[in-house]
Amino acid sequence: MDQKNEIREITRDVFFATVIRMKMELWRLVQICAVRVEGGYDMSYSFCRNYEMVTLRLHVKEDEEISSITQVYPCAFLQENEAAELFGVKIRNLTVDYRSKLYRIDQETPFKEKG
Amino acid sequence: MGKLSKSPWLLHYDASSCNGCDIEVLDCLTPRYDVERFGVINTGDPFQADILLITGGVNSQTAPVVKQLYSQMPEPKVVLAVGICACTGGVFKECYNIRGGIDTVIPVDIYVPGCAARPEAIIDGVVKAVKLLDEKKEKIRAQKGREEQPGGTYGSEK
Amino acid sequence: MAKRSIVPFGPQHPVLPEPVHLDLVLEDETVVGAIPSIGFIHRGLEKLVEKRDFKQYVYIAERVCGICSCGHGMGYCESVEHVMGIEVPKRAKYLRTIWMEMSRVHSHLLWLGLLADAMGFESLFMESWKLREKILDMFDATTGGRVIFSVNCVGGVLKDMDSAMLAAIARTVDDMEADMTPLFQTFLKDYTVQSRLKGLGVLPRDQAILQGAVGPMLRASGEEYDVRMLGYAAYSDLDVAPVTATAGDSYARCEVRLKEILQSFRLIREAIGKIPGGDISVPVKGNPNGEYFMRIEQPRGEAIYYVKANGTKNLDRFRLRTPTTSNIPPMVELLKGCQLADVPLIILTIDPCISCTER
Numbered sequence: 001m002d003q004k005n006e007i008r009e010i011t012r013d014v015f016f017a018t019v020i021r022m023k024m025e026l027w028r029l030v031q032i033c034a035v036r037v038e039g040g041y042d043m044s045y046s047f048c049r050n051y052e053m054v055t056l057r058l059h060v061k062e063d064e065e066i067s068s069i070t071q072v073y074p075c076a077f078l079q080e081n082e083a084a085e086l087f088g089v090k091i092r093n094l095t096v097d098y099r100s101k102l103y104r105i106d107q108e109t110p111f112k113e114k115g
Numbered sequence: 116m117g118k119l120s121k122s123p124w125l126l127h128y129d130a131s132s133c134n135g136c137d138i139e140v141l142d143c144l145t146p147r148y149d150v151e152r153f154g155v156i157n158t159g160d161p162f163q164a165d166i167l168l169i170t171g172g173v174n175s176q177t178a179p180v181v182k183q184l185y186s187q188m189p190e191p192k193v194v195l196a197v198g199i200c201a202c203t204g205g206v207f208k209e210c211y212n213i214r215g216g217i218d219t220v221i222p223v224d225i226y227v228p229g230c231a232a233r234p235e236a237i238i239d240g241v242v243k244a245v246k247l248l249d250e251k252k253e254k255i256r257a258q259k260g261r262e263e264q265p266g267g268t269y270g271s272e273k
Numbered sequence: 274m275a276k277r278s279i280v281p282f283g284p285q286h287p288v289l290p291e292p293v294h295l296d297l298v299l300e301d302e303t304v305v306g307a308i309p310s311i312g313f314i315h316r317g318l319e320k321l322v323e324k325r326d327f328k329q330y331v332y333i334a335e336r337v338c339g340i341c342s343c344g345h346g347m348g349y350c351e352s353v354e355h356v357m358g359i360e361v362p363k364r365a366k367y368l369r370t371i372w373m374e375m376s377r378v379h380s381h382l383l384w385l386g387l388l389a390d391a392m393g394f395e396s397l398f399m400e401s402w403k404l405r406e407k408i409l410d411m412f413d414a415t416t417g418g419r420v421i422f423s424v425n426c427v428g429g430v431l432k433d434m435d436s437a438m439l440a441a442i443a444r445t446v447d448d449m450e451a452d453m454t455p456l457f458q459t460f461l462k463d464y465t466v467q468s469r470l471k472g473l474g475v476l477p478r479d480q481a482i483l484q485g486a487v488g489p490m491l492r493a494s495g496e497e498y499d500v501r502m503l504g505y506a507a508y509s510d511l512d513v514a515p516v517t518a519t520a521g522d523s524y525a526r527c528e529v530r531l532k533e534i535l536q537s538f539r540l541i542r543e544a545i546g547k548i549p550g551g552d553i554s555v556p557v558k559g560n561p562n563g564e565y566f567m568r569i570e571q572p573r574g575e576a577i578y579y580v581k582a583n584g585t586k587n588l589d590r591f592r593l594r595t596p597t598t599s600n601i602p603p604m605v606e607l608l609k610g611c612q613l614a615d616v617p618l619i620i621l622t623i624d625p626c627i628s629c630t631e632r
Contacts, residue, residue, distance in 0.1 A: 206332065
């Protein structure tokens with residue numbers, strides 16, 4: 001079996017609707033990852049169904065707020081809190097919001113700057 | 116007749132280890148290596164422990180825990196740093212959330228290097244710790260002979 | 274209404290060798306909510322890709338966790354190889370598979386021992402760990418290390434096994450399979466074990482999918498999902514099938530892991546029979562450029578490795594989503610409604626690996 005592995009770029013206005021549709025179609029949330037890019041972040045949300053894997057890629061500007069998907073997938077809370085704490089991504093309406101106290105590290109948002 | 120050594124009780128704490136040394140420490144207690152031969156048993160209670168065995172480097176989360184465990188142990192006590200991370204910080208030294216070895220927080224008596232430290236090395240360290248414990252006890256006893264009061268032995272931190 | 278109280282669990286708790294903290298909200302003896310707080314072993318390993326080059330980073334990836342060490346090294350190498358388009362020699366793939374399956378046996382036996390210890394079944398704990406020593410001896414003989422043995426490298430593996438060694442492994446596996454039988458009987462048939470595990474912490478299939486459970490946790494709820502079916506390493510040549518159970522309780526999770534040990538024995542024997550000759554690594558030239566999501570099946574479940582490279586020797590980003598990260602939300606669900614005395618056992622049945630989770 002080949003690793004079916006697709007990355008879809010997605011815009012903010014259809015993002016939430018797509019996530020809800022994924023849930024209706026019984027996709028499992030497997031991974032959330034933030035990557036620092038110039039002027040902002042790339043958020044990748046990966047979903048699996050059977051052995052297929054789809055990643056939704058959302059580009060977020062540095063000071064832009066995004067809303068949390070914990071309303072749809074409650075299990076996202078750990079990984080979204082992690083992205084908020086380590087990268088400084090602004091995530092709104094987290095169901096369990098640790099307010100940057102998940103890892104309780106000394107340095108603020110260590111992944112925000114390179115090096 | 117020679118003096119008998121005490122059977123030391125051991126307290127294990129994982130400061131920020133990768134688990135590799137922890138499972139080797141546990142391995143020492145199981146049938147193959149069996150440190151209970153030396154009278155050592157693993158306890159979860161710092162108030163009854165003589166040897167503090169720490170794996171992993173220290174971060175800002177675990178530093179107060181390590182300090183507290185150390186101060187709760189009665190004198191004489193021996194601290195054993197197991198694994199290269201506990202000695203110096205090891206491969207994690209440059210991580211943003213690692214302060215370095217255990218000796219950045221509390222005084223360490225015996226260092227057991229290795230990644231992961233082998234059970235033979237850990238047992239060697241524990242046997243050395245037993246010897247050191249005897250010496251420390253002797254010192255306290257000698258001091259006790261000189262002075263009336265033995266001084267705070269409980270919860271004292273030097 | 275019963276009075277609510279909050280009981281802290283951990284960070285130092287006898288049932289777990291690793292520090293994790295939970296705030297348990299209780300109504301009398303019943304747990305109504307649990308808030309996990311982690312961060313005691315967070316080191317920030319993902320950040321180190323900016324300081325180490327992509328070949329050196331294998332050693333860091335292996336030290337994310339001491340139990341799943343072989344799998345992390347392999348997952349990282351396979352994802353970098355995918356980005357660079359490197360075709361690894363067949364023999365290296367088989368060797369990786371053999372070591373990986375041996376790691377699975379060692380990890381599951383370790384877990385079975387801890388489970389027995391949590392139930393207070395001390396002799397069963399000793400028995401499981403005694404058996405595990407045989408696997409560690411084989412690691413020692415083939416690689417020189419017992420728990421962290423650094424055999425993976427980008428482009429293949431670092432050490433080869435000769436035919437005498439392979440035969441010795443096959444013999445050990447046969448011996449262990451015979452020794453496993455009484456252990457199997459005790460875990461699955463013993464009255465005490467059954468009364469402690471059956472019906473405890475039931476996770477229905479739809480909840481398991483919604484909460485994103487992975488690995489034995491998901492398979493014990495009846496979902497057939499095992500990433501080895503994708504055929505990375507040498508799994509495409511081997512006869513792999515997901516091991517499942519339907520009850521979804523702690524007993525089912527124990528059963529799945531026990532049967533996976535037997536499956537791993539079979540896979541090791543099959544791989545030893547089929548292993549081809551040839552080189553064990555290919556030279557790696559140039560730097561990676563691109564990105565890839567790699568999935569592999571760790572003993573604890575599906576792990577995801579994300580690599581983003583920019584054409585220099587340092588990677589842009591390495592992300593590791595470990596199985597326990599995915600299993601914590603379903604665990605929190607399971608704790609709601611259980612008795613306080615069952616909390617340690619339920620936490621243990623997800624096979625938590627905290628140093629993986631926090632990296």
